[in-house]
Amino acid sequence: GAVVSQHPSWVICKSGTSVKIECRSLDFQATTMFWYRQFPKQSLMLMATSNEGSKATYEQGVEKDKFLINHASLTLSTLTVTSAHPEDSSFYICSASRDGTEAFFGQGTRLTVV
């Protein structure tokens, strides 16, 4: 089946620094990718829609200047958490759909801000 890969799987960063997370569709092209965030013992919450060649669309309450999304090619979207703080510590997950029938998810990135 189609594969979506995220990198890194986990990252620890200092408060105030920025962290970039990559999401790649390995065997298909994805004009649209999605970014989710999941806090412990909670469900996934959609953060934003990443559109290849155009600006991302953010869900209500998600700060676009804090969570920078770049979708520079049909196989790569990046999420940059800028000026990270401990409350940004979470599990970040991306997804992409090859043909609209099912979504494939990355393995997730565990971000810990200390």
Next chain:
Amino acid sequence: DAKTTQPPSMDCAEGRAANLPCNHSTISGNEYVYWYRQIHSQGPQYIIHGLKNNETNEMASLIITEDRKSSTLILPHATLRDTAVYYCIVRLRSNDYKLSFGAGTTVTVRA
């Protein structure tokens, strides 16, 4: 997308069938029922989807009631590796593939 209701948790014995219910009483005629699962600390995994007919694949079976207001995901022979949170999601089938996740059902398979 229509709202879904699932039990918060359920236990299942290894080797037995696991039947996971989902209510979606406000589903519209062109909305599909999708099931995903999330094993601890991993991204969600697609299981199966259907519109109105029952569906079966190598992972599971999906039984949708005739009025489409509820469905059941069946894992025919549960294994310890099936322990996960299972999400029932109702959505239109489109290329705009963003999903709205509820709380899901935490399924624990016991030896």
